[in-house]
Amino acid sequence: MKSSLYFGEVRHHRRIPKKHAFCYKVFMVHLFTDEINKVFEKNIFWSANRKNLSSFNRKDYHKPEEEDLAKAVRKTMSDQLGEPVRGPVSIITHLRTFGYCFNPVSFYYCWDEDKKTPHTLMTEITNTPWLERYAKCFKFDQLKDRTTTHEFKKEFHVSPFIGMDINYDWRFKGPAEHFKVDMILREKDQLFFTAHLNMKHKPFNSFNMNWALTRFPLLTFRITFGIYWHALLLRLKGCRFFPHPKNSLSTQ
Numbered sequence: 001m002k003s004s005l006y007f008g009e010v011r012h013h014r015r016i017p018k019k020h021a022f023c024y025k026v027f028m029v030h031l032f033t034d035e036i037n038k039v040f041e042k043n044i045f046w047s048a049n050r051k052n053l054s055s056f057n058r059k060d061y062h063k064p065e066e067e068d069l070a071k072a073v074r075k076t077m078s079d080q081l082g083e084p085v086r087g088p089v090s091i092i093t094h095l096r097t098f099g100y101c102f103n104p105v106s107f108y109y110c111w112d113e114d115k116k117t118p119h120t121l122m123t124e125i126t127n128t129p130w131l132e133r134y135a136k137c138f139k140f141d142q143l144k145d146r147t148t149t150h151e152f153k154k155e156f157h158v159s160p161f162i163g164m165d166i167n168y169d170w171r172f173k174g175p176a177e178h179f180k181v182d183m184i185l186r187e188k189d190q191l192f193f194t195a196h197l198n199m200k201h202k203p204f205n206s207f208n209m210n211w212a213l214t215r216f217p218l219l220t221f222r223i224t225f226g227i228y229w230h231a232l233l234l235r236l237k238g239c240r241f242f243p244h245p246k247n248s249l250s251t252q
Helices: 033-040 069-081 206-215 219-236
Strands: 004-014 020-032 046-048 054-056 089-093 105-111 118-126 133-139 147-153 167-173 178-187 190-203
Touching: 004 206, 020 033, 020 190, 020 206, 020 219, 033 046, 033 069, 033 089, 054 206, 069 089, 069 105, 069 118, 069 133, 133 147
Parallel strands: 046 054
Antiparallel strands: 004 020, 004 190, 020 089, 089 105, 105 118, 118 133, 147 167, 167 178, 178 190
8 A cells, every 4th residue: 555644744934024934743644546445444533525523525626517537637737738648646744633624735746556656746736725726736746866856937826924925835745654855936037935845754563543633633724724823924014915816716
């Protein structure tokens, strides 16, 4: 079984016009879609498509109107990249906690048939309070250190404290023993904001699954609370507020 858990931390650092930074611990699941039922047989507190302390629910993820998540992901990848995408699909994400789920970002990978090497990836961002979803696909062109890098213009309104005239630099490493994502934002060639996700692999077993729920009992609630709490702090610091643009590009 290739599915696993990841434990680590998220760090954000705003550099201008006001400095603001935070760091918090998280865990995420790395699920191959063809292993989901097998994974959740391992622990009575985890389940798929039914209520539990921690649960995977299909409608929380990409194109919920389609039954087959892997098929939906491969289709979006194929459409955006302009060529057929085939192979097993995995997702790195947060699950529902006590029935509640919010994922600021989920990461989807398409792999070769033996699930050893990813060849395409997709990030899916959800903003709040609008709950719009935006998917961005990339070819997984690994460099010497197993990192793939992608630069593009901002297309989707996420934070009301970050405008649309932003250049993104995204860097992905793994998933393997470590999973790392670095997001670097520049405004008019000036470093503006950085975000980092740094995670370490742990196997799916009863001990690690119970530890995840004990260590992070209300994780998804805390994520949502943290977004609004730091938004309030940015407002109090006097950061500029950007309303949602009418021409925001999103995929639902």
